Amino acid sequence: MNLSPLPAIMLEPLVRSALLEDLGRAGDLTTEATVAKYHHATTVLAARQPGVVAGLDVVRLAFRLIDQNIKIDVNRADGSKVAQGEIIASVTGPTWAILTAERTALNFLCHLSGIATATASIVAAVCEHRAKIICTRKTTPGLRAVEKYAVRAGGGANHRFGLDDAVLIKDNHIAAAGGIRSAIKRARESVGHLVKIEVEVDTLVQLEEALSLVPDAVLLDNMSLDELRHAVTMVAGRAITEASGRITATTAPAIAATGIDLLSVGWLTHSAPILDIGLDCYAP
Structure with missing residues (x-):
């Protein structure tokens, strides 16, 4: 599939606004209270049901706007079909940053992948x-x-x-x-x-x-x-x-x-x- 990515300049205002909405006036109270700043983690984004992936550039921005040191390795690109349990991408870096951006990243990824999956079903x-x-x-x-x-x-x-x-x-x-x-x-x-x-x-x-x-x-x-x-x-x-x-x-x-x-x-x-x-x- 020839799927041209959207320019980052279009995506960043959406992601930044969503992160600010979640962080509110005081930031991530739970993560700040429970996770040490020096702690690092390796996490994976995994499909819990079969479908089609969309929104990984948005996910990348969500994590990196919180911390530039987060590394994202994509296994299944946008437009790819995934099976239940399949790993879409790995996310590695400071644990506090990953957990702070997690919900915003997943909100976008689940929503956009749902649209892609529904579209694919009618296209088929x-x-x-x-x-x-x-x-x-x-x-x-x-x-x-x-x-x-x-x-x-x-x-x-x-x-x-x-x-x-x-x-x-x-x-x-x-x-x-x-x-x-x-x-x-x-x-x-x-x-x-x-x-x-x-x-x-x-x-x-x-x-x-x-x-x-x-x-x-x-x-x-x-x-x-x-x-x-x-x-x-x-x-x-x-x-x-x-x-x-x-x-x-x-x-x-x-x-x-x-x-x-x-x-x-x-x-x-x-x-x-x-x-x-x-x-x-x-x-x-």
Whole structure:
């Protein structure tokens, strides 16, 4: 998998904020009271259930922002499948620093690996079809970049990152603009020539109207399988087709089989369960 890492300058503010939230006003009272400053430990990050790893750069930052002397050796890179009990990485250094950063590191790693794992399950479910699995803007505030990265680690792809990188005309825009035709015309007159325009439709009648104005993509919201098949035939390659609406690993194969291009799955980022990963200490 060709998975480009996120720049540290994007990650550090997120990790620093999370560490400060945990350290509060007085620091790690428990570790300071029980662990000697000179004590060193060798620990491992181990998967307690099978899944796909994502977030190791965030983990590295969490530990090293507490102490630069912590050493992290990665066994299984982001995007890798891991079995239950498999060691993902080893973490060695001052015990007090490892324990202070542990929860922040695990919070990120478990959450992002959970997203990657959930994504991988749906990607696998549609592997016999050409459809791609994509995420949405339904992300945790402040964590969009890393959550969308986790989707890529799981083999999925990203929809737009924000309101500023594409036009997506939804039902409320259509209502406010006075109809699909008016909304698309206004958008085309307003944005630059490099900006893609997508329009959401609920019915085949709306789709026919939208297609007359040649959008770049159409979002087919909560349509039945028969409607999706008909929609793909109507579009006939003139626009990218995207299906949305309560898509799971169980329902995805049939949706992909309609010939749709994209399946957008909001719950991947807003409510995917974590991957259970633990930090185990082997200090004497």
